[in-house]
Amino acid sequence: MIEMERVAYSYGEELLSELNLSISQGSFYFLTGPSGSGKTTFLKMCYGSLVPTSGKLSVFGKDSSSLSRDEIAYLRRKIGVVHQDCQFLDHLTVVDNIALPIMVSARSSLSDSLNLKELLNWVGLSHRSKALPAELSGGERQRAALARAIIMSPNIILADEPTGNIDWEMSQRLIRLLVELNHMGKTVVIATHDLNLIRFTKTSVQARVLRISNKTVQLAGSDL
């Protein structure tokens, strides 16, 4: 699903280099590393927000550097993204925010999307559907962001520090949802520096851990 061959990214100064990786359907990955190591950049390259400065990155078999603006938009409909700050439209209700991917898509893609009511139930937000994002707690916001990320039934879910702003109990709840999605066959990649979260997750799913170190990605050993 995601193939990297000698991928590098530079913001003037090189941040990531020599990334060689293959993420297959149904796998569960953690991406760790210190702040500023390039975790977010790695994820942004995966969903087409950034284009590698060198190397080849293929998503769903397509070279990301050759995608047109519209193709990038279509690609993002197949990839669910959860950010630490959730990125909601503050003037829309929770249900409108969750349904945004459907609203921006063509009507024909509705058949692929999930049932909104069931989705709200699944993330435990049925009673908060008409609330504004500002009225939600941190955990509720993250669950709403997850619901929005998966409403189009994407094959890949990328989460960037999804538990960064929520307590341990809420973090566990969110991780359980992501694990459940992985059991449904979705590919999950979570960027985090929370080792406890990784240990907790590994008890319920076969998760691999990628560590960004010295500008490149390495598969972490069993020390985690």
Place this chain on the structure above:
Amino acid sequence: MAGVGDYSLPNRYAVQIVPTNGFTSLLTFFTSASMAFLIVFSIAMSTAADRLAQSWSASLANSATLRVSAPLVDIESQTEAALNVLSSTKGIASFRLLKVEEQQALLEPWFGPDVPIDNLPMPRLIVIEENEDGYDRVGLRLRLAAEVPSAVLDDHTRWREPLVKAAYRIWFLGWLSTCLVLCIVVSMIILVTRAGLLSNRKVIEVLRLVGATDQYIAGAFVRKFAFRAFFGSTLGGVVASLTLFLLPSKVDQNAILTGLRLEGLEWSWLIIIPVFFFILTFFAARISSLNILKSLS
């Protein structure tokens, strides 16, 4: 979790993806209202000038005035001679000697009422209406010069043409003003669209994150501005029409500016202007927003 079923989805067009409480919305509305107001007045001025030019052309083109100026002792005989000449001239449909009261009415705006013009050496005026074939102006002038030397034939050309030209210039200026106002509208929409997009970067970021194309994002902004322009211009047009109604009517005062109004089919401008504003705003905002979105990638 199967396909979308019983739960009603938010309408993709009804939901205001772009916040509506921004200053750009108000700016678009009030600028459109103001510009539509000015356009209605420009059009009213143009159409009034056009009517005036046509009226002057039509009503004065086939008429002339013969002025007989002579000492009081000769005035009656000279006038009689002039009437004889006119009666034997081909191409004249009718001619009529103005009565003293009529001449008095003509002078009233300058001298006031009850001026005893009987005692003044006033020329006698004969109004001439030509028929479809018209009369030979040169021939008539020669005959008058020979038989009534004190008579002067004024076919109104001398002062009618500059007036008609002036009226047409006002007509042109009215339409030029309309075009300039429309240029301002386009400029305003481009600036407002730019400001609207730049002040809603977060909205754009979120929409892109969930897979929105530039066309969709541009559409969300364009709809917002186009409808504001439509409603604003409708309001401006209605207010301008009411103002035109309140202006003094042409009947009350016979002056050029009092003819400033719309007549008959010209009222359709009140429908055309908002629709035109919508279309103009739609395309200006769309082209502008797509360019800005390209630069924001």
